[in-house]
Amino acid sequence: MSTGLLFALVGAALFPMGVAGLLVQRHLLRRILAFNLMGSGAFLILVGLAQRQDVADPVPQAMVLTGIVVAVAATALALALTRRLYALTGRLELPDVEHD
């Protein structure tokens, strides 16, 4: 099995784990980590699947770099909001949806 395919398979395992964490976990930090796991899964697939005959394709690597910048920004925003929520309510979980 080529290294590229191995990367892609690891990514295919990570992505659903991240999605499950994002949906099931209630603790906000765990959900943020789960989002990062999901993102890493997609990045591994993007780089791994495009790699043919062990020659690296530069285009998906540039895409993943961009994707990492986006993921860092999203993580920072999520952490800032989480801190603010903790300061206001003292909890690290989202309150239940109020039915209006």
Added chain:
Amino acid sequence: MTEALLDPLPGLILLPLAWGIAAFLLGPGRGAAPAIVTLSLQFLFCLQLTHQVLADGPATHPVGGWGAPLGIDLMADGLATAMLLLTQAVALPLAVYARAYFRPGAPEARHFWPLFGLLLAGLNGLFLSADLFNVYVTLELVGLAAVGLVAMGGGAGQIAAALRYLFATLLGSGAYLLGVALIYGSYGSVSITTLEPLVAAHAPTLVGLAGGLMLLGLMLKTALFPFHFWLPPAHGGAAAPVSALLSALVVKASFYLILRLWLGPLAPLSALHPLLPWLPALLGTAAIFWGSWKAIRALRLKMMIAYSTVAQLGYLFLIFPLLGALGGLQAGIMQAFAHGLAKAAMFAAAGVLIKATGQDTIAGLAGAAQKLPLTLFAFGLAGVTLMGLPPSAGFLAKWQLIEAALGQDCWLIALVALAGGLLAAVYVFRVLRQAFLLTAPESSLQPVPRSLEWAAFALASASVLLGLRGVELMQLLHVGWAG
């Protein structure tokens, strides 16, 4: 640089980015004046682009002169130009509105203008993108700016709504990105035009999976039933100008992408089974009934309008079985325009009512019509568009939808569209009836700036008057239509 600023394609991305950054540098709560001036310029750019696209067909611009596949291409066909036009047409009156809405130095307005600029740069970039990965980046820009706008108020409820929205939007774009990864792995390209013949020639199962993931992620971001859970708290809890922007424009961006994928690279896949286009239509039908029901039962004014957005988004998905003919697309874009303008007007009018009465329940609106006739008139006009009464753009959208449905023997869709209009009448009249109740003269309302009322009125009348000028818009959609 000057050349890029004079070309409408890069100009529409650079200008909002520039005034967004300028507003950030000017400091908290400032930057309204440059925003309004530049937005007017953007609107002119859009009109120029419309003229150009109608005359010469789709416009393209290779950013920095590099060109695809190494660089990034911007592309505007009829569909993209129509969405750009809607975006600037809604953003300009809302900027005038927001300037009067946020008191200078108000803590909840600290970051409105920079985030507004970034949001518009992201939206314009998204409509102009010609490749799937650029779409992902602009999608995230729009999502992050929108989450920032929701959180702007700083209260615990708003922060929680923003976080819930953030997780939903990240999950949606994550699914989209995985789809892009699978498509790049299969074809070695992300350019929308290059992919179309490749997918048509050969589509392995992996590409079907990729298409499903992308559409599912985008439906989550469009808040299509049953993925609408994040929308009412986010749109109903934010400040009025923010709710208006989110309901009128942000959810339309992901809808536009669904449409673009469905008509473009994923067209061979959606034609695989005749029942496939009925799935979005079925979810849209459920959205219309569920959203309308919740709107009829809502106690708070902005929650009612937010649930009405859930219902109105349902109409956009009714067109999918009808996309074999141009009439289906025209009905969908007309509905996007009608809802965008009317919903922005409705949230703007709601903002005036909430400022004036100091609370946001529907029951507390009694007597508002005597004091704020212009705002109530704007609310009523927006309601006319949502119900689909002539001569509004909403009427034109429903008319085209029903015509396309009957032309293709899908009378079920026509029935749903008519029933949805009746339900909209119920929730609009609930508000109007309450506002027209006569109250004792001592009930006092806070004074509100006149420009708030006029901005709401301008948006509402645009949503009605567009019904009389719909032909130009329909012509625009001919440009780049392949089917």
